[in-house]
Amino acid sequence: MSTVRAQWAIHGKLDRSWEEYAVIDSSHEPLARSDFTRIIDLFKSGTMEAHEQTKVGTSYFTGADGQSWVGLSRQSESDSRDGLGRIFAITEFVCVPWRELPASRVSYRALYDALNKRGGLPGPQPVILEVAGYDAAYLAGKVTDIARAAAALLLTGEHVCVVGADHLDFRERLDFLDAAAALLPYGFRRELAVSTWTSSSTRHRIRLSFAEVAPPDSTFKLQWRPDGSARVHDVPGSERIRSYVMQYEETLRGYQGQAMTNLIGFLAGQIEPRSFEKPEDCRSALSLLREPLPEPQPKPRPQPLPKPLEPAVRDQHTMSAKSPVQLLEDVLDAFRRWDRPRLGQLILRLRELADAGIPDPDRLSCRQLVRTSRLRFQSYRLNLPELQSFVPSLVNLLFTAPVQTGDIMEVILPEDKERRPTLNLRQLVCEELALLPGDQLSPAAKLLVADFSGRKQLQSMLSEMADEKLMEAAYELQSEVPTRIAVDEIIRRLFQEKSNMIDIVGQSNYLLRPIRFIASGEERIRYYRNVINACLGSPPRPEGLETILRQVSEIPEDFRAAAVLEAPPRSSSVLLTAIVMDDVRRQGLEGTPTGIAIDDRLSRMATPATEPTQTDEQTDDQDDDQDDEKPRRLNRVRNTLEGLFGVRFFGILVFVFAIAMTVVLVVRLR
Amino acid sequence: MALPSPNPTPHEPDIAMWGGVGSGKTAFLASLSVALNRAEGANEGWRIIGADDVSNSELTRLRTNLLEHRIFPRPTDVLTSYNWLVIGPPTRGRRVWWAPWKRHPARAPKITFSFLDGPGGLFGKSEYSVSKEELIKSLVKSRGLIYLFDPDRRGQISDAFKNLDVALREVESQMLGDDKYLDGKLPHYIAVCITKYDEPNILRLAEEYTDHGLELPRVPDDQARDFFREVLARDLDQNAGIIMRLLEASFHESRIKYFVTSSIGMYADPDKGFDPDDPSNIIDVPGQDQKIRGAVHPINIMEPVIWLGRMLYPKTMGRER
Ligand SMILES: Nc1nc2c(ncn2[C@@H]2O[C@H](COP(=O)(O)OP(=O)(O)OP(=O)(O)O)[C@@H](O)[C@H]2O)c(=O)[nH]1
Numbered sequence: 001m002s003t004v005r006a007q008w009a010i011h012g013k014l015d016r017s018w019e020e021y022a023v024i025d026s027s028h029e030p031l032a033r034s035d036f037t038r039i040i041d042l043f044k045s046g047t048m049e050a051h052e053q054t055k056v057g058t059s060y061f062t063g064a065d066g067q068s069w070v071g072l073s074r075q076s077e078s079d080s081r082d083g084l085g086r087i088f089a090i091t092e093f094v095c096v097p098w099r100e101l102p103a104s105r106v107s108y109r110a111l112y113d114a115l116n117k118r119g120g121l122p123g124p125q126p127v128i129l130e131v132a133g134y135d136a137a138y139l140a141g142k143v144t145d146i147a148r149a150a151a152a153l154l155l156t157g158e159h160v161c162v163v164g165a166d167h168l169d170f171r172e173r174l175d176f177l178d179a180a181a182a183l184l185p186y187g188f189r190r191e192l193a194v195s196t197w198t199s200s201s202t203r204h205r206i207r208l209s210f211a212e213v214a215p216p217d218s219t220f221k222l223q224w225r226p227d228g229s230a231r232v233h234d235v236p237g238s239e240r241i242r243s244y245v246m247q248y249e250e251t252l253r254g255y256q257g258q259a260m261t262n263l264i265g266f267l268a269g270q271i272e273p274r275s276f277e278k279p280e281d282c283r284s285a286l287s288l289l290r291e292p293l294p295e296p297q298p299k300p301r302p303q304p305l306p307k308p309l310e311p312a313v314r315d316q317h318t319m320s321a322k323s324p325v326q327l328l329e330d331v332l333d334a335f336r337r338w339d340r341p342r343l344g345q346l347i348l349r350l351r352e353l354a355d356a357g358i359p360d361p362d363r364l365s366c367r368q369l370v371r372t373s374r375l376r377f378q379s380y381r382l383n384l385p386e387l388q389s390f391v392p393s394l395v396n397l398l399f400t401a402p403v404q405t406g407d408i409m410e411v412i413l414p415e416d417k418e419r420r421p422t423l424n425l426r427q428l429v430c431e432e433l434a435l436l437p438g439d440q441l442s443p444a445a446k447l448l449v450a451d452f453s454g455r456k457q458l459q460s461m462l463s464e465m466a467d468e469k470l471m472e473a474a475y476e477l478q479s480e481v482p483t484r485i486a487v488d489e490i491i492r493r494l495f496q497e498k499s500n501m502i503d504i505v506g507q508s509n510y511l512l513r514p515i516r517f518i519a520s521g522e523e524r525i526r527y528y529r530n531v532i533n534a535c536l537g538s539p540p541r542p543e544g545l546e547t548i549l550r551q552v553s554e555i556p557e558d559f560r561a562a563a564v565l566e567a568p569p570r571s572s573s574v575l576l577t578a579i580v581m582d583d584v585r586r587q588g589l590e591g592t593p594t595g596i597a598i599d600d601r602l603s604r605m606a607t608p609a610t611e612p613t614q615t616d617e618q619t620d621d622q623d624d625d626q627d628d629e630k631p632r633r634l635n636r637v638r639n640t641l642e643g644l645f646g647v648r649f650f651g652i653l654v655f656v657f658a659i660a661m662t663v664v665l666v667v668r669l670r
Numbered sequence: 671m672a673l674p675s676p677n678p679t680p681h682e683p684d685i686a687m688w689g690g691v692g693s694g695k696t697a698f699l700a701s702l703s704v705a706l707n708r709a710e711g712a713n714e715g716w717r718i719i720g721a722d723d724v725s726n727s728e729l730t731r732l733r734t735n736l737l738e739h740r741i742f743p744r745p746t747d748v749l750t751s752y753n754w755l756v757i758g759p760p761t762r763g764r765r766v767w768w769a770p771w772k773r774h775p776a777r778a779p780k781i782t783f784s785f786l787d788g789p790g791g792l793f794g795k796s797e798y799s800v801s802k803e804e805l806i807k808s809l810v811k812s813r814g815l816i817y818l819f820d821p822d823r824r825g826q827i828s829d830a831f832k833n834l835d836v837a838l839r840e841v842e843s844q845m846l847g848d849d850k851y852l853d854g855k856l857p858h859y860i861a862v863c864i865t866k867y868d869e870p871n872i873l874r875l876a877e878e879y880t881d882h883g884l885e886l887p888r889v890p891d892d893q894a895r896d897f898f899r900e901v902l903a904r905d906l907d908q909n910a911g912i913i914m915r916l917l918e919a920s921f922h923e924s925r926i927k928y929f930v931t932s933s934i935g936m937y938a939d940p941d942k943g944f945d946p947d948d949p950s951n952i953i954d955v956p957g958q959d960q961k962i963r964g965a966v967h968p969i970n971i972m973e974p975v976i977w978l979g980r981m982l983y984p985k986t987m988g989r990e991r
Pocket residue numbers: 084085086689690691692693694695696697698742743744745746747788789790791865866867868869931932933934935952960
């Protein structure tokens with residue numbers, strides 16, 4: 001609790017007055033009534049209509065002596081009526097010199113509560129307001145996506161208007177405005193006018209407000225949602241401002257819970273005056289956010305009597321005895337405490353260890369540790385020197401070349417694919433792996449890593465990968481999405497002309513295994529059909545199908561189905577032979593008298609049976625052609641007719657027009 | 671510290687509402703929002719809608735207060751603009767010389783009016799104010815004015831005079847300084863509205879100018895100027911008489927038109943209709959907003975607007991029919 005001396009004024013009308021609105025009473029020194037009139041006039045937010053809630057707003061101005069003031073007003077209905085029988089609005093206004101505010105870090109809500117508690121504003125003296133201290137935790141609790149978006153958008157210098165919150169109590173709105181302001185350095189409050197309600201049909205000067213409808217100008221509109229969610233989509237203006245706003249919002253998003261409270265406390269300390277009109281002030285706000293927060297001081301703990309060694313010294317003492325896992329644990333702990341000097345030492349030691357190489361069991365334990373670590377890093381802190389030297393050493397510690405997918409799978413978790421503003425250790429490792437030279441990773445591992453670092457990386461990785469490597473990767477990958485992407489890429493290459501992918505696919509059992517891994521049912525058949533179709537080439541020939549089916553060992557049922565669906569004309573005997581012979585092989589009848597008899601029978605069946613079919617199909621084909629020909633001819637006739645008709649129609653038109661013109665001319669000449 | 675600039679409004683005002691405190695400016699606009707849609711006779715078929723979301727919601731609010739809550743607007747605190755689209759009845763399709771055998775499709779006149787309404791009495795005080803400056807700017811930029819005069823303001827006439835006088839002088843000094851308007855008169859069209867015609871004492875005062883042939887009495891336009899003169903002459907204040915001279919000296923005679931208006935109209939019993947002995951349409955409950963007693967019957971509310979529209983946009987609105 002602290003006290004501030006506030007000047008005050010009341011704006012409204014006297015009972016039964018025929019006059020317009022004016023300041024009807026105020027404190028005397030050092031502000032004159034005309035000062036009050038001016039500031040209240042400047043920051044009016046619209047006429048208060050019947051059935052409206054109390055309205056709270058803030059304002060600012062510079063007095064004649066150059067002193068800056070920040071004001072807060074509360075507007076509500078009068079008890080009395082003016083000369084015309086109208087209920088009017090009474091505005092209670094208090095203002096405080098700016099220089100007194102930062103000292104006690106007054107929030108808007110605190111100022112409002114103090115004014116509320118004060119009751120009337122009598123006498124010519126200033127009022128003493130008892131203002132509650134700045135409650136960063138309370139404000140942090142009020143931070144929503146909309147508040148973040150509002151704060152970021154204010155930095156463009158444009159007005160921001162929140163709509164769809166008509167039902168919200170004005171105190172909740174005030175809390176929102178306060179929370180948005182709290183996400184900016186405190187110094188901005190010197191020139192921040194906010195209001196719990198504005199009318200968009202007036203030209204007001206309020207930067208951040210609630211309204212029923214947003215004004216149709218360049219004001220940013222934010223839609224209130226009960227869950228507080230919002231995203232900044234369209235930020236007009238230059239690309240620079242756009243990216244800047246997005247970054248500010250994104251960075252804010254990285255702070256949650258206690259971190260948010262810390263941030264708000266930190267921003268409240270940034271009291272040097274800032275202006276929304278100055279781009280450099282807004283820009284520097286972003287860099288301020290990106291500075292690592294000063295860590296809250298750890299609470300002093302009761303210490304045992306002998307004074308412990310300096311951490312860095314202690315580490316040197318004990319380091320040689322430490323296992324790699326212990327060392328890694330220490331590093332992570334130092335990160336957690338943001339113990340910079342100690343961190344430097346530890347990382348150095350870790351690097352030495354990694355360069356020297358560690359035994360496999362230790363490596364496994366280290367992987368386990370990284371996998372379970374809950375440490376997270378703000379994405380904008382990634383370029384801290386400590387982190388930059390730590391992550392490569394860590395990767396060296398965890399892996400040996402060439403890294404296999406299995407090794408990576410021991411470290412990463414499926415949810416690491418999700419990007420959040422904060423990165424965990426596993427994600428950092430993954431990003432580092434992606435930077436390693438090509439020969440350090442197996443092809444599959446490369447795809448896996450690329451997949452974890454985002455779609456774009458994966459695409460570019462794929463396009464560079466040689467056919468064989470790609471096939472190798474598709475077989476080795478044990479993760480659905482990258483496998484699917486690899487298979488799709490292979491199929492895409494199959495359809496390219498002059499691709500030797502066809503041979504590779506043939507040798508690799510037509511991708512049966514990866515496809516089985518990623519798809520089932522109809523989708524799987526579709527995949528198979530694509531592969532068969534591509535390998536058959538064009539025009540498809542029964543011999544092609546024969547080759548494919550012969551190369552597949554143990555043809556699965558769905559592959560058979562796909563083969564039937566893709567079979568070229570006149571290949572029924574080929575199909576039958578391949579399928580039956582596959583069965584013969586599977587039942588171990590190959591080479592037995594039965595097997596030989598079946599083979600013999602099949603080839604005898606094939607010769608006479610195919611010929612009639614052949615001619616049948618040929619005539620069928622011709623019929624088809626003729627069927628096609630008929631409509632085509634019809635079309636041609638129709639086109640010609642239309643042409644003729646068109647010409648004639650145009651002629652008629654010209655003729656009629658000529659007559660009409662003549663008639664008009666004759667009429668006009670008369 | 672830089673003075674904050676207000677958010678820009680996309681429209682400059684076409685028509686500025688102008689008059690003393692409580693002269694009925696905002697009530698006029700509220701009434702306009704219902705008047706057009708229910709006019710009968712010569713002015714039938716006009717409609718009014720908001721030209722954008724903001725103006726639409728304002729239109730709805732004014733209308734709801736007037737029709738549902740049955741209350742008048744609260745005193746205006748700040749300059750407010752309303753962009754309303756006025757749509758007229760479709761004209762008969764015209765024939766054109768190059769195709770005399772067919773009619774062109776009927777077309778409805780459609781005009782966006784942006785009205786500017788502000789607190790009355792801004793010019794009563796000599797001290798500088800932001801609103802005053804903005805209002806002057808708007809008066810200079812607008813092309814049509816609706817000047818409202820409350821005939822019931824006994825003892826307040828000198829205020830009205832002072833307001834008018836100061837404002838006119840400000841506007842004139844900005845517009846007539848250079849040689850743009852050679853005849854020394856302001857270029858605006860101005861509809862002078864004598865408001866609150868429904869008030870019993872005004873009705874009485876207007877008796878001899880009134881046309882009783884209609885469902886509700888009204889003062890025909892050609893009588894309005896004489897009635898205005900009478901209202902002014904009745905007042906003991908010397909300045910009263912000057913008001914009319916001031917107006918006619920500042921604007922072209924052909925660009926001034928007088929109307930006797932009422933935003934709510936007289937009370938008409940649903941069964942028995944209008945009763946000259948019980949005309950008041952307002953119920954006054956102390957401590958509360960004044961209530962409108964019966965149905966709202968706007969009198970001469972859309973006429974000034976349509977007249978201004980025809981003067982300002984003769985092509986779109988068409989000449990008087
Ligand atoms: N009887 C009657 N009273 C009216 C009429 N129009 C307005 N009034 C009365 O005049 C009061 C003021 O009307 P407003 O429209 O608010 O006046 P204004 O010119 O906008 O006033 P300010 O906003 O203060 O400048 C209303 O509250 C009504 O009491 C009318 O047509 N008939």
